[in-house]
Amino acid sequence: MEELLNIFKAFSDETRLRILKLLEHGELCVCDLVAALELVQPKISFHLAILREADLVKDRKEGKWTHYRLNESDMFRRMLLYSAIERIPVGSIAQDMARLEKFLGQKTGVKIEKTTKKSAVLREVR
Amino acid sequence: MEELLNIFKAFSDETRLRILKLLEHGELCVCDLVAALELVQPKISFHLAILREADLVKDRKEGKWTHYRLNESDMFRRMLLYSAIERIPVGSIAQDMARLEKFLGQKTGVKIEKTTKKSAVLREVR
DNA sequence: CTTTCATATAAAAATTTTTATATATTTTCT
DNA sequence: AGAAAATATATAAAAATTTTTATATGAAAG
Numbered sequence: 001m002e003e004l005l006n007i008f009k010a011f012s013d014e015t016r017l018r019i020l021k022l023l024e025h026g027e028l029c030v031c032d033l034v035a036a037l038e039l040v041q042p043k044i045s046f047h048l049a050i051l052r053e054a055d056l057v058k059d060r061k062e063g064k065w066t067h068y069r070l071n072e073s074d075m076f077r078r079m080l081l082y083s084a085i086e087r088i089p090v091g092s093i094a095q096d097m098a099r100l101e102k103f104l105g106q107k108t109g110v111k112i113e114k115t116t117k118k119s120a121v122l123r124e125v126r
Numbered sequence: 127m128e129e130l131l132n133i134f135k136a137f138s139d140e141t142r143l144r145i146l147k148l149l150e151h152g153e154l155c156v157c158d159l160v161a162a163l164e165l166v167q168p169k170i171s172f173h174l175a176i177l178r179e180a181d182l183v184k185d186r187k188e189g190k191w192t193h194y195r196l197n198e199s200d201m202f203r204r205m206l207l208y209s210a211i212e213r214i215p216v217g218s219i220a221q222d223m224a225r226l227e228k229f230l231g232q233k234t235g236v237k238i239e240k241t242t243k244k245s246a247v248l249r250e251v252r
Numbered sequence: 253c254t255t256t257c258a259t260a261t262a263a264a265a266a267t268t269t270t271t272a273t274a275t276a277t278t279t280t281c282t
Numbered sequence: 283a284g285a286a287a288a289t290a291t292a293t294a295a296a297a298a299t300t301t302t303t304a305t306a307t308g309a310a311a312g
Contacts, residue, residue, distance in 0.1 A: 175293090
């Protein structure tokens with residue numbers, strides 16, 4: 001009973017639904033979610049912990065980063081995940097998506113070295 | 127988004143899951159649920175109101191009684207209702223079921239007139 | 253020594269439970 | 283039949299509990 005309750009509780013929060021909606025398109029690290037939702041990092045981590053404990057997301061550590069993705073390993077959760085995600089009105093997360101796109105764009109592009117602002121040395125990121 | 131959240135919130139409580147599980151087998155009035163769950167009536171009414179507002183149950187008034195049943199009118203709710211109900215471990219509601227059976231049995235059976243206890247006049251109830 | 257993330261904790265907000273009260277309807281009594 | 287009592291349910295207010303948010307701190311990686 002408790003496991004079932006934890007699953008429904010995990011879905012019962014707007015921030016967590018926004019996170020799940022973003023994860024629909026693939027794995028994201030905590031910093032991506034912070035940028036997309038414009039919320040402080042401990043808040044994102046708190047909600048990710050609840051999703052993780054309900055086994056709705058899985059995490060993968062890689063260097064400094066922790067990447068989160070939807071847990072598709074069992075039918076019940078998969079059904080809930082996709083039927084919920086599908087019912088989140090696009091309007092309510094359009095901005096999240098926009099900020100995510102922008103942030104990911106910057107990450108894979110080039111950025112100006114902080115320490116050499118004047119001479120503007122460019123370097124590849126990731 | 128809010129509607130979706132209200133649905134998941136409605137499922138996120140043990141008392142409400144117990145109620146839904148009992149309603150699986152058909153319509154019940156508030157007093158049936160009070161007897162089955164052994165909880166005070168305002169508590170049951172409170173949780174029924176939440177289920178009603180999430181459109182997971184429908185009510186029907188008949189004399190003194192209000193009968194509640196699962197709302198099977200839309201697909202999404204029906205899917206959630208039955209997949210959740212199915213996942214409630216039987217052990218966790220066996221007693222509820224037993225008390226419900228007992229209570230329903232007494233209701234449709236015979237009862238001893240209060241005023242004529244000695245001469246034990248029996249009469250049909252309902 | 254900075255970035256990324258998790259965890260601990262305290263304050264704030266939301267939910268649940270309890271207690272009390274109100275309303276409607278049926279039953280009982282005269 | 284009509285008044286009084288009992289029953290079924292809902293709702294409101296108060297108290298208790300849980301959840302969420304904000305802030306601080308710490309660990310690991312590079």
